[in-house]
Amino acid sequence: MIAPYRIVLNAKVYGGKTLKKGVGANGEKLVKFLNKPRKVAVVGKHAQSFKRLLAGRGYSFTEKPELVFCFGGDGTILFSETRFPGVPKVAIKHSDYCTRCNVGSPPQPLSHAKMFYCAECVDKALDALDGRVKIKEHFKLDGTAYTSRGVFRDTALNEVQVHNNSPLHAVRGDVFVDGERVFRDFVSDGAIVATLFGSTGYFYSVSRETFEEGIGVALNNSTRPEEPLVVDEDSTIKIVLTRRHGRFVVDNHAKTVQLDTGDKVIVKKSKQVARFVEF
Incomplete structure (x- = not known):
């Protein structure tokens, strides 16, 4: 059940239709079609x-x-x-x-x-x-891959991943949240950074956990048991490859980017949002 409106912030226009935007009791961002x-x-x-x-x-x-x-x-x-x-x-x-x-x-x-x-x-x-009708906004994630071949950016509704480049080799690296190393020298099939919207998708398949606020961070099939993390939605997550190769993957987008030793991926909350109708 969507929380009731508490504050009307401003008006926005989508496709020529005016919508009112507000904040619910639990901080959800809500928008309402007037027509x-x-x-x-x-x-x-x-x-x-x-x-x-x-x-x-x-x-x-x-x-x-x-x-x-x-x-x-x-x-x-x-x-x-x-x-x-x-x-x-x-x-x-x-x-x-x-x-x-x-x-x-x-x-x-x-x-x-x-x-x-x-x-x-x-x-x-x-x-x-x-x-x-009411519209609920879900924040997305901006993922940026810094590689020896250039800088690549994409935006995710579900998750940003550093995945293994080949099924024959694991990904090796470190994961940092706001500068603090949270996974050291991991050896796994990759690392996943997921939105709330993506928490019931691939993130759940890997971690067997869901969450209802923040950003989820988990390792995929790690050689060492590591509990998934849920961090503040304004956190900055950095994944650094320390050995071998990996691949920068965003949602189910066809375009992916190869990562090599020393390359890194930065993930932050995006200014873009996805909007879904709720009744």
Whole structure:
């Protein structure tokens, strides 16, 4: 359940629609549509059939949408955020369970999972769009790789990774948080820095932990048991390779960068945010 508004900070405009921005009781950044968006985009495997459904409700389609419908799984959500960064999104997932109608296995406990709808309750989501809706903002991460071949930057909704370059060799290095070394001389398949949004994705697969605030830092299949960390969202995380090679990986982006001994990756909270509709 989204916390109620406490303070109205300012007004923003997305796609010609004015939204009010506020802060909830627990500090969440919330935005509210004052008018129903009509110009939308659809991303996903079954986009054409879903477009027919939306067209019947009076929506039109554009490459500069006020709202994006993501019809698929986690990869679809990541792709849609890359294609339409910052544009509010309605996430409709193909899943064995639904956090709205509770079909299938029990839903995840994290509050941000409640934004997702399954195909069985799409109509309820669309009906809700006929009224005022709230949008929850999730911060992203900026990852910067400093290499002997240059500097490479990218932005993540889920996570920034230093991954092993070859399955035959481990990554070796150190991890620092705000200048303090937290993992020394690690030997693993890599290191992961994850957002709250990404805490239930690959980060969970590796660490078997989730979190509800801050930034998660974990080692992937480390030779020494190391507990994952959750640090303040304004922290600066640095990963330095001390031996062999690695690879700079951001979300599911196709472009990756090889890392060599002495290269480093810096991860910080981004000024960019992802926006998801909640009802």
